Amino acid sequence: MGEFDLIRRYFQRPARRAALGVGDDCALLAPAPGMQLAISCDMLVEGRHFFADVRPRLLGHKALAVNLSDLAASGARPLAFTLAISLPRADETWIGEFAAGLLELADQHDCELIGGDTTGGPLNISITVFGEVPSGQALLRSGAQPGDEIWVSGHLGDARLALVALQGHIRLPAALLEQARQRLETPTPRVALGLALRGIASSALDVSDGLLGDLGHILELSRVGATVDSRLALPLMAAAAYPATASWRLEAELQQQCTLAGGDDYELCFTAPAARHAAVLAAGAASNTPVTCIGRIEAQAGLRVIGADGALLQPHWKSFDHFDAD
Amino acid sequence: MGEFDLIRRYFQRPARRAALGVGDDCALLAPAPGMQLAISCDMLVEGRHFFADVRPRLLGHKALAVNLSDLAASGARPLAFTLAISLPRADETWIGEFAAGLLELADQHDCELIGGDTTGGPLNISITVFGEVPSGQALLRSGAQPGDEIWVSGHLGDARLALVALQGHIRLPAALLEQARQRLETPTPRVALGLALRGIASSALDVSDGLLGDLGHILELSRVGATVDSRLALPLMAAAAYPATASWRLEAELQQQCTLAGGDDYELCFTAPAARHAAVLAAGAASNTPVTCIGRIEAQAGLRVIGADGALLQPHWKSFDHFDAD
Numbered sequence: 001m002g003e004f005d006l007i008r009r010y011f012q013r014p015a016r017r018a019a020l021g022v023g024d025d026c027a028l029l030a031p032a033p034g035m036q037l038a039i040s041c042d043m044l045v046e047g048r049h050f051f052a053d054v055r056p057r058l059l060g061h062k063a064l065a066v067n068l069s070d071l072a073a074s075g076a077r078p079l080a081f082t083l084a085i086s087l088p089r090a091d092e093t094w095i096g097e098f099a100a101g102l103l104e105l106a107d108q109h110d111c112e113l114i115g116g117d118t119t120g121g122p123l124n125i126s127i128t129v130f131g132e133v134p135s136g137q138a139l140l141r142s143g144a145q146p147g148d149e150i151w152v153s154g155h156l157g158d159a160r161l162a163l164v165a166l167q168g169h170i171r172l173p174a175a176l177l178e179q180a181r182q183r184l185e186t187p188t189p190r191v192a193l194g195l196a197l198r199g200i201a202s203s204a205l206d207v208s209d210g211l212l213g214d215l216g217h218i219l220e221l222s223r224v225g226a227t228v229d230s231r232l233a234l235p236l237m238a239a240a241a242y243p244a245t246a247s248w249r250l251e252a253e254l255q256q257q258c259t260l261a262g263g264d265d266y267e268l269c270f271t272a273p274a275a276r277h278a279a280v281l282a283a284g285a286a287s288n289t290p291v292t293c294i295g296r297i298e299a300q301a302g303l304r305v306i307g308a309d310g311a312l313l314q315p316h317w318k319s320f321d322h323f324d325a326d
Numbered sequence: 327m328g329e330f331d332l333i334r335r336y337f338q339r340p341a342r343r344a345a346l347g348v349g350d351d352c353a354l355l356a357p358a359p360g361m362q363l364a365i366s367c368d369m370l371v372e373g374r375h376f377f378a379d380v381r382p383r384l385l386g387h388k389a390l391a392v393n394l395s396d397l398a399a400s401g402a403r404p405l406a407f408t409l410a411i412s413l414p415r416a417d418e419t420w421i422g423e424f425a426a427g428l429l430e431l432a433d434q435h436d437c438e439l440i441g442g443d444t445t446g447g448p449l450n451i452s453i454t455v456f457g458e459v460p461s462g463q464a465l466l467r468s469g470a471q472p473g474d475e476i477w478v479s480g481h482l483g484d485a486r487l488a489l490v491a492l493q494g495h496i497r498l499p500a501a502l503l504e505q506a507r508q509r510l511e512t513p514t515p516r517v518a519l520g521l522a523l524r525g526i527a528s529s530a531l532d533v534s535d536g537l538l539g540d541l542g543h544i545l546e547l548s549r550v551g552a553t554v555d556s557r558l559a560l561p562l563m564a565a566a567a568y569p570a571t572a573s574w575r576l577e578a579e580l581q582q583q584c585t586l587a588g589g590d591d592y593e594l595c596f597t598a599p600a601a602r603h604a605a606v607l608a609a610g611a612a613s614n615t616p617v618t619c620i621g622r623i624e625a626q627a628g629l630r631v632i633g634a635d636g637a638l639l640q641p642h643w644k645s646f647d648h649f650d651a652d
Contacts, residue, residue: 023547024467025399025531026364026457030357037363038352039440041454043410045447073351084369084452114365117452121371126410126443126452128367131352141350205351221349 010099011083011113020114027114029080031132038076038138041128042066050185051166052123056094058185059125060101065189066208067129068109069266072194073206075139076131078111086121109191139197139204139270144222148202148271150295151280153193156211157237157255159184160262170254176242183238187266192287197270200279204270210261215269216303222271227304228295230313234259236292252308260305271297336425337409337439346440353440355406357458364402364464367454368392376511377492378449382420384511385451386427391515392534393455394435395592398520399532401465402457404437412447435517465523465530465596470548474528474597476621477606479519482537483563483581485510486588496580502568509564513592518613523596526605530596536587541595542629548597553630554621556639560585562618578634586631597623 012022020028031037044063046052064081071078083102087095106113111129162180165172172180190206197204203222207214211233219226234240237259239250272280277293284291307313338348346354357363370389372378390407397404409428413421432439437455488506491498498506516532523530529548533540537559545552560566563585565576598606603619610617633639 020464020466025396026366026402026464028362028364028400028459028464030362030461033359036354036356038354039408039456040352041408041410041441041443041452043412043443043445043450043452045412045445045450048412048445048447070351074354076352082365082367082454084367084454086369086371086374086450115367117367117369119369119371119374121374121450122448124369124371124412124447124450124452126367126369126450128408128410128454130365133354135356138346138352138354140346 010095011116013113022113022115027082029114029130034135035132036135036138038071038074038131038133039128040067040070041126042070043124043126046123054185056097057101060098061105061186063125063127064102064105065187066266067127068105068111068189068191069187069206069208071129071131072189072191073139073204073268074131074133075137075194075198075204076133077195078109078191079130079132080112080114081106081127081129082114083116084126085116086119086124088120088123137198139194139201141203141205141218142221144203144218144224144271144297145273146224146297146299147274148297149274149277149293150215150226150228150297151270151272151291151293152207152211152233152236153190153268153284153289153291154188155183155236155238156207156233156265156267157258157262158239159187159264160258161237161239161254163264164254164258171248173242173245173248176239180239184264187264189266190268190289193268193283193289193291196283196287197280200276200283201270201272204268207265207267207269208263210263211265211269212260212303212305218269218271219303225298225301225303226295227298227306229306230256230260231306231308232292232294336421337442339439348439348441353408355440355456360461361458362461362464364397364400364457364459365454366393366396367452368396369450369452372449380511382423383427386424387431387512389451389453390428390431390437391513392592393453394431394437394515394517395513395532395534397455397457398515398517399465399530399594400457400459401463401520401524401530402459403521404435404517405456405458406438406440407432407453407455408440409442410452411442412445412450414446414449463524465520465527467529467531467544468547470529470544470550470597470623471599472550472623472625473600474623475600475603475619476541476552476554476623477596477598477617477619478533478537478559478562479516479594479610479615479617480514481509481562481564482533482559482591482593483584483588484565485513485590486584487563487565487580489590490580490584497574499568499571499574502565506565510590513590515592516594516615519594519609519615519617522609522613523606526602526609527596527598530594533591533593533595534589536589537591537595538586538629538631544595544597545629551624551627551629552621553624553632555632556582556586557632557634558618558620
C-alpha cells in the first residue's frame, strides 16, 4: 500500500472544525475571534521515547498525549493537530492500531487531525498540536511570584519506575509493574485542569523531564527561587502506597529520584498565589484531578528541597536531558 | 552541550510577530482579522530525502523550503514555523550550520521560528509551517474546471537528474551537475508567485513527487481530466539547454522521466481559466518567476500526455511514492 492510500485509509476524515483538512497542500484553520492559537510540537523516537516493541495503539495514544499535555500547561483548549511520521515499512496492521490509539484520544478531546506527512525511515513520530486560548489568558512559565504556592497534579514518578523496571535494572511485583507501565505508556494529559486554572495559576508547565528540572524552568523565566518539601512530594508516587513484599520494597533513594527527577510524568506543575489556595483545590475538584501543594516560591534564587529529616537535600541527579540520557 | 543549551544558542530569538515564541510549553499566534491560518508539515529523513553527507547549511535551507513551497501552493504568506529535529549527536558545528541555512531562508520570508523539539535519534527534520491567507482565498487542489489551462513555474526535472547522477547511475559534465545539484539541494519556494496567483488560479499544488503524479491529485480532487503536451513541458528541464559533449548528451527517455515524473522540483503546478492567460503571465512577471502553459483541463477523466511525435505517450513510470521509492 502506497503513501497516499495509507493516509486515505487510516488518517483522512472529513474536515470538521478546520475549513480544510487532510489532502491539500495546507490545512486551513482560524481561531475564534478574541482567541490566540497555542502551538506546540513534540517528536517521539524509537529507542529513546518508547521501546521498539511498544504496542502501536498505546504509542498512538502517547504521541498525542504528550502534545496535549503542552496545551494543558498553557490553559489552551485542543483544536487540531498535524502528524508527520516516518515508518520502516508500510505495515498495515501496525498503522491501523497506531491510528486507532491516536484518533481515540483525539476524539476524546475533540481535537481534529488536519494534515501531515508520511514517509519511510526509522520510526519517528512528530506531532504539532493547536489549541485556543482567550488572548492574554495563556498560562506561562514566567509568571511565578514570591509567596506563590507550588502545586502538582496527579502522581509523579511511576512512569520512571516502570522504565527502570522495563530496562531490567529492578524487579517489580507484576501488579505494580502493570500499574506503573500504564502511567508510562498511556499518560493522561491534564487538559481539563489546565482550562480550570486559567485566571488562577500564576505560572504552569508540564512535567516531562522531571519535577525539579522542569520547575527550574519556571524559576528561571520568573526570576525567582523556591523551596520544595519532599515530604509532600514523595507520597505522590502511586507506587509509594504499594505494600512491600518479601522480595520487594520501594527504596527511599529510588523513590526520591523517580518522584523528583523521573520524567515522562505529563502532570502539571504550577504556581498560584497563596490566597487562591481554595480556588486551586476547586479547580482540581471541578476537573476531577488530584492537586497537591508541595512548596513555595521565594525571592531568593535557587531551588531548595527539604528531605525526610527536615534538612535540605543535596540531590546529585538532575533533569532528564534527551542528549545526556542513557 | 545539552538540549536546552542547544535550543537557546542556535534557535532561540526574541518573539517578533508571535505573542510568545520558543521557550514556553506553547507558542502563541493569531492570524490577523479576516485571515485564515494555512498549515502544512513535511518531514525529511536521512537517506531518503537527503544524503548523509549533505552540507548542513543546505539541509537547513531545504527543510524549510519544502514547507514554504506548500504555503506557496495555497497562496499563503509565511508567518511562522516550528521545528522538531532528532540528531544522532549534539555536533555543535553541524547544528550551527543547519540553523544558519534554516534561519537565512526564514528571514528572507519573514517567517518566524516559534517553537520546537530537539531530541537524540536518527537524523530527522520535521517542520510545521504557518501562513496566512484571506478567508476563502486559499488556492486549493479542487478548483480546476474543463477549459482551464495548466501551468507550471520555473524548471522541472533538474533535481531528479542530479539525484540520478549522485546515485552513480549516470555521469554528468561537472558544470551541469553543479547546476542540477543546486536545484536538488536549495530549491526556491515560489511564495511570491503563489501570492500573485490569488484570485487568478483555479487550483494549485507544489510539484514534489513528480509533475504527472501531482497533477493527478488536482484532477482527482477537481473531478476532471487533462491533456499535457510534453513538447511544452520537456524544455522546462534546464539541463535540456545544456550543450552535448563528446561523452554526454541528455537522453530523450531520461529527460522525459525527469521532467514528467522527477520529483523534488518544488515548482507550482496550477490551473487558470484560459481567459486569465494574460493575468497569469503578469503574475509570473510581477513575481519574477517564469510560468509556462503546458496543457489543458478537460471534462474527460484521465491524464493524457502528447509525445514528441504528436501522438499520445504511454508512460510506464509513475509518481514518486515515499514507500515505493528506491
